[in-house]
Amino acid sequence: MLKNKVAIVTGGTRGIGYAIVKKYLENGATVVLLGSRQETVDKALASLKAENPDWPVEGACPDLGDAAAVEATVNAVAEKYGRLDILVNNAGISDSMPTDKVSAEHFDKVIKLNVNSVMYAIMPAVKVMKQQHSGVIINTSSMVSISGQKSGVAYPASKFAVNGLTLSLARELGPDGIRVNAVAPGITSTDMVAALPEQMIQPMINAIPLRRIGTPEDMANAFLFLASDMASYVTGEVLSVDGAMRS
Numbered sequence: 001m002l003k004n005k006v007a008i009v010t011g012g013t014r015g016i017g018y019a020i021v022k023k024y025l026e027n028g029a030t031v032v033l034l035g036s037r038q039e040t041v042d043k044a045l046a047s048l049k050a051e052n053p054d055w056p057v058e059g060a061c062p063d064l065g066d067a068a069a070v071e072a073t074v075n076a077v078a079e080k081y082g083r084l085d086i087l088v089n090n091a092g093i094s095d096s097m098p099t100d101k102v103s104a105e106h107f108d109k110v111i112k113l114n115v116n117s118v119m120y121a122i123m124p125a126v127k128v129m130k131q132q133h134s135g136v137i138i139n140t141s142s143m144v145s146i147s148g149q150k151s152g153v154a155y156p157a158s159k160f161a162v163n164g165l166t167l168s169l170a171r172e173l174g175p176d177g178i179r180v181n182a183v184a185p186g187i188t189s190t191d192m193v194a195a196l197p198e199q200m201i202q203p204m205i206n207a208i209p210l211r212r213i214g215t216p217e218d219m220a221n222a223f224l225f226l227a228s229d230m231a232s233y234v235t236g237e238v239l240s241v242d243g244a245m246r247s
């Protein structure tokens with residue numbers, strides 16, 4: 001479904017991002033995965049190469065909070081492969097801090113990675129995609145971008161912003177042949193969720209109409225669809241993949 005496509009996936013070293021990278025490789029794309037440290041990037045690459053040594057995948061770890069570093073990485077990928085078809089902004093951090101404990105520094109950290117860094121990657125990618133008159137941008141939102149959450153306001157605030165920029169950029173960039181969508185995962189069995197005690201997990205499952213936690217592959221399938229030509233008329237969409245839990 002992604003033959004000859006070149007993709008960048010941020011936060012591709014584990015969890016949902018790793019599943020997206022693998023899914024894209026299985027479907028014929030060339031992928032550059034970004035992570036926060038060289039060590040985790042190398043580990044992810046080794047694990048992918050162990051599955052299939054021929055997969056065209058490489059990695060880098062620019063500081064996503066540094067617009068110039070992100071721009072340099074995006075431009076290097078576009079220069080090396082002569083194009084950039086897909087940008088997945090998946091790196092993100094969660095937040096559960098009650099508001100009376102939140103510091104400005106904490107709030108800024110969540111917003112900076114979940115919102116600013118998304119734009120830092122989009123800005124140079126759009127220049128490349130405009131020249132091609134084609135491209136797909138997919139942002140990772142969250143089910144809490146619909147109704148918020150009980151504690152940790154920075155996280156839903158950041159994901160509402162992700163939805164806002166997704167919808168707006170779809171309108172702005174549609175005439176340039178660029179589609180912009182988001183995926184809003186529900187609770188997904190990444191390392192974070194796997195570490196929770198059983199007595200916390202069961203009530204979560206009971207609140208999900210499909211009665212199970214999502215898998216990274218459930219999410220990756222949505223990212224595959226949105227990146228592919230099967231979604232050629234889908235833009236400005238925030239696709240919930242949450243077993244109807246919403247929040």
Ligand code: NAD
Nearest residue numbers: 011012013014015016036090091092140142185187188190
């Ligand atoms: P994870 O913690 O397993 O992975 C996060 C990824 O982001 C890692 O690859 C990590 O290297 C990268 N990252 C984190 N901080 C970074 C930084 N400062 N600089 C560069 N990279 C950084 O998380 P996940 O559960 O796979 O989440 C991925 C995305 O899905 C996030 O945007 C998250 O908000 C969203 N999401 C997750 C869930 C869930 O239940 N797991 C639910 C809704 C939305």
